[in-house]
Amino acid sequence: DEALDRASVFAVTPPRAWRPVRTAGLVSISGGWSALMGDYFADEGIETPPLPDSVTRLLPDWVENVTFNNPFDITAQIYGFGEVYYQMADEMIKHDGFDAVSIMFGNWDGGERFYAPVATWQGRIKKPILAGCIETSALKDSYREWLDSDPMPNVQGGQALARGLAAMRDYFDRPGYLPQGWCADKPKRWKGPAVATFPDLVKPLSAHGLHCAGHAVLLDHTGKAGKGKPTYPAVLKLESPGLPHKTEHGAVKVGIADDTACAAAVKALAAIAKKHKLATWSVIAQPMLDLTDSLELLAGVVHDHVAGPVLTLGAGGVLAELFDKHAHALCPITPAQAEAMIDRIGVRKILNGYRGKPALDTPSLIDTLVGLSRFAYDHRDALRELDLNPIIVPPAGTPTTLIDALARFGE
Template sequence: MQNLDTYLWPKSVALIGASPEENNAKAGIRGRLTSVLLQHGYDGEIFLISRSNHEISGRKTYRSILEVPSDVDLAIIATPAQYVVDEVRNCATVGVKSILVVSSGFAESKEDGAAERQKAIERICRLNRINLAGPNCQGFVNTLNGLFATFAKPYDKPNYAIVPASGRSGRVAIISQSGGIGNGYFVHTRLKEMAASYILTTGNEAGVNLSELIEYVLDRGETSAILVLMEDIKDPQTFIRAADKALKMGVPIIVSKIGKSEAGQRAAESHTAALAGGYSGTQAVFRKYGIIEADDIGEMADIANGFCHFGNCLPAGNRVAILTGSGGGGGLMADAASGAGLVVPELDVETRRSLDRVIPDYGTSQNPVDATAQGLRLVRYSGLIERVMPSSEIDAVLFVASTRDTLTFELDAERLTEISAELQKPVLVWTYTVPFPHIQEMYGEVGLPLFTDLRNCTRTMREMADYHAFRTSYLSCPVEPSLPGCDKTSAASLLVGMSGALPEFQSRPILASYNICEAADLLVDSPESAAEAQASLDVPIALKVQSPSILHKSDAGALKLNIKGPGAAAKAYSDIVANAKKYDPDAKIAGVLVQPMMPDGVEMILGISRDETFGPMLMVGLGGIFVEILNDVAFAPVPLSRNEARRMLRRLKGFPLLSGARGTTHADLDALVEMMVRLAKLADDFRDHIAEIDLNPVIVHPMGEGVSVADAMLVVDGSFGMSKQDQHRTTHSAA
């Protein structure tokens, strides 16, 4: 990533296409951009470039950036699209370091030449090492240095302070591929008395992209939470690095993702890839790094509000005290809290005794705490909070308030301000009445987040508790860079020359080099050798055809199970080969694999598929024939920690089958987790060469008895071990 200081923290700015005409139909956007740029106190140099105005707002203008007498860090281009390429070329000539193109008419347009214009400005900026932002965006706001490089209406002569005066909460950064929605986020957060550090819109992302901006904002360190609207992720490696950094720093990323539905799934050679949807990989990455998903703008702003106020004292668990002066309000909150997965425990004796001293006998102290209107006037909000906060039975407080009763709050504001500065547990306030206009501002000054949506309030508390638990787990159990018994050199030697779908007899040795399964079973090539194999094993056996053309052997009748005796083995061999040839007359058959039947257990599926954006994904789910019927699967990007593997298993609806539900035997979860971690390690080590892995079924035996792989298949891309010249020759021949 290039240094973005000259983009977001420039010492000098030139606006190309400046205009005084804010209300003109053609020049209105350029006029508003000029006005907004000049009105917010940016203390760097500003140069206005205009061919038709000698002066704008008392400032001298220049006809071209070529005439500007000083160096320019950032050039904002707002001219019609047909002039942008020449302006970018002029910027490169004078050494401009960053360029923001707000103009439309590029790759997003169907107009002839529009896509070529975007390629042209990309090429100029790349050759001259210029940061290119946009085109087709609404620009950005940096409230920290007063640079408002945008034409968005919320910043044009607003009748409110862009940054709330109280400063009692942390700041939120807003990063959006949509300009309109990004600035909509700002409006919602500002109405909740939240301060924004940055509002960044990215448009077509011809250069600077969303992932780079997330990482930059984190590195600057002025932000407590990040709101993101994304359509796609053009820089997945940077996104993953930024997501990991955010989680380690404790800065939550709250995302709304456009395009979750999938038009169709590609035809795949393995169950794993067929079950992987286009959104499943992105969702798996979000889960891996604790990224919070929401859809509604107000919901996202509310969640950010909770974190901005209490990011340094997140709830240690999901137990809440509910405080109210309205019994009905307390009941509504209790139901919503339970629905959100929060626990409303009865309070301890000491806490109840303290509350009972100030609550009328027609109230209650058990939880929800109904102080009644009389009790609330007696001890006020602060008195109730102080009495419940020390309780070891709770991790947080949900307060139910009426924002039409302003006197009680106003009399309590000074003490509440003192309390909020010292809180060790979060307090979220929900109002069941529509707030007076000044009430939200008063809550902001006190330092308590006010919610008007009950479900958003309880969801925010749950997200805060979950984030704290997730981050603690993430930091305590990182991915191990190396695993004992994983022989990458051996696996690499086995992969040389391999291509396409590998039958089980070729797949198993590769898996065995990572201690995922046994190396191999007996490969036989005649009825007689099948009979001999059964006699030597002297246990019931399974026989399977080995052909890269016949991957789903049961469909072809090329799989026989629980075969006993040499004669039965010989017949099974003959039937398998006959059925395979009938199923696919052109199939190349390498032989028939003979395996001892495996002990009973819970059937699972493990697999690897390659997500188009994020690369290899590990999948786990209920196995056997039910995987496609129930579709009970979980995905995670590789590599994988043991804690991540356990979380994946717990997400499965079928998890009770593994955990001893209703008197069933506990499965060997530790062995299954170890296999998942090793499979993820193999996929990560050969992420550019192993396209798919399918282990189905994997049989999880009772606790202490391990895990067995009953069937295995790898898909290899064929380039491993080739020189670059050979790879080029192969690609050229295929073309």
């Protein structure tokens, strides 16, 4: 509901009339509604300055019990001297001190005529001009029928109106998202394979500041044994462009404790490569990481044909079911934007430490996200998608570590 409220004023206001709404003038039909709307506006940080002299001078001195507050209760004015109402509404709308003006619905028969200024001015002046009501439940059927058939811009619900105006302010206040010079530099040419696995990506990702888990190549498709030695306990993986999803094919062996178990695992993984007729492949060993008190995340990049590379961040492992949120950003991002992505997926308390758990290495996570976005941006003409899963954020003092990666490149 709040998302719809935030979009409400945008939906009924022509784009040419959009502006940052910091102040508003409100015409109300009762003192109680005026007070309630004043509270709604205050909650959203929208100021309600006093009525200008151009409005107050239109009101005769002899009208009793009249206050010139904003929001402005016009009940007495409508019944006492309705002939100046339209002038008063016009002056409020034209007043430079109001970034938006709303006239609240009433439920009396024939009251529709009092909203003529909304239809007259909306779109003609660069500010939102609309009708509104405190709550939709306060409307009788005749008014509902009128609103359904009349094109007059209106927002039903006092809180919705306040939120909608605040959203328009925030839209303009938000700093420019794209950095200066975005896409002014030439993209870098990708010199690796069209489908790049973890061993292919370690060097280029490391050059962009990502810390990749160490690995040793034990065997490859040529039958040549690698010079690397595993560190036990180890995880053995079959890496191949032709087998992007290793786990479901049994191509990951965990808990390898010694040379005997390692030799058996290498043989089993080589058999999987032969079974799937993989043209190129390698068996690598990585040390098993102690994930105690660590946070598992996943990140990825997809290429949008309009926006270019888009970075996505989400919780990984068992937390993926608890924190079912994802954050997205255009590449490249700044450290501040990386912080905002972290906040949006809801893991900040875990990173800060809780219930005796240690704080995790948030600075290196930020560096990882910024570096990943920069890699994607640098290769924006070729990178189609990139999947980093998992990314491990350990306790403070140990860098965020990338365990596995897969990327696709193409024209």
